[in-house]
Amino acid sequence: MAVIWDELEKVQPIAATLLRNSIKRDRIAHAYLFEGSRGTGKRDAGLLFAKTLFCLNISTEGIPCEQCSNCIRINHGTHPDVHIVEPDGLSIKKEQIKQLQQEFTKTAVESKRKLYMIVHADKMSVSAANSLLKFLEEPNAETTAILLTEQIQQILPTILSRCQVVSFKPYPVTLLQEKLLENGVSAHVSLLLAHLTQNVEEALSLYQDEWFAQARKLVLKLYESLKKSSSYAMVMLQEDWFQHFKEKQQMDLGLDLLLFIYKDLLSVQLGKEDTLFYPDQQSHFYTDTLSLSPRSLAEKITIILEAKRKLSANMNPQLLMEQLVLNLQGGSAFV
Secondary structure (H helix, E strand, O other), X not given: OOOOHHHHHHHOHHHHHHHHHHHHOOOOOOEEEXXXXXXXXXXXXXHHHHHHHHOOOOOOOOOOOOOXXXXXXXXXXXXOOEEEEOOEOOEEOHHHHHHHHHHHHOOOOOOOOEEEEEOOHHHEOHHHHXXXXXXXXXXXXXXXXXXXXXXXXXXXXXXXXXXXXXXXXXXXXHHXXXXXXXXXXXXXXXXXXXXXXXXHHHXXXXXXXXXXXXXXXXXXXXXXXXXXXXXXXXXXXXXXXXXXXXXXXXXXXXXXXXXXXXXXXXXXXXXXXXXXXXXXXXXXXXXHHOOOOHHHHHHHHHHXXXXXXXXXXXXXXXXHHHHHHHHHHHOOOOO
């Protein structure tokens, strides 16, 4: 579903105000750099900006109609004067930027204006970045560039200096949870998903994925095994965990799910039951907290965070999980 200005203003008020004002006052920059973490709406904002410039039936409030041929083609990526460049494989290559330059030497096909958007601009090869720099140094009054990045530190300073930077902040968790509930996500996993990803579509995809539902069950099973003994937990790792969490990204998500259990236990002890990641386990967790101290829970949280750090440093996943089980049982840290 296409994003509209009112919606963008709710989740990105500063970015939306800056962009709307630049259009209203006819002070559109030659180049923008939209920067922010994944799932913060940068691409949607770029498309909304384009539609606002190209819409044939723009409202008096500056709202694109979403019905005219220009809006429809921009949404479908087929408008001849709006070009989107994305990485070809792992990077954006010099040939892609050169092709873009050739397109922009031609007169706009239908409009006076042309716009191009470069997705993952930080993934430009050195030669591609240098080609783009030459492009930016010779601005055309009717051309607008929008660069998108999650890694602003990877953008060449010379490119950065020629762009107006627009920062996109992470969605407030409460707002993201509200959106998930509106889209039919059950209350007992909405907060969990809102903390796992900043992206509504990704959260909805996880919710509908049987793999995620099973992952949640297995993490709770590992927690129950840890309450019995390390040997029970080791058996669970071999029989279930390693069969399900096969890739590094999956393992990291599994560690997050485990981390949230111990955070819930701490929340229950502190009387903050309205912020639980596993609200359906509340009574169960309450019983468990009777034999746990806040200090021991804090230690276990630290141990899991350290395991996540070790995973990102490419420690062997099987060894990592076995150490994690022993450390959670003994309360010692990783070495």
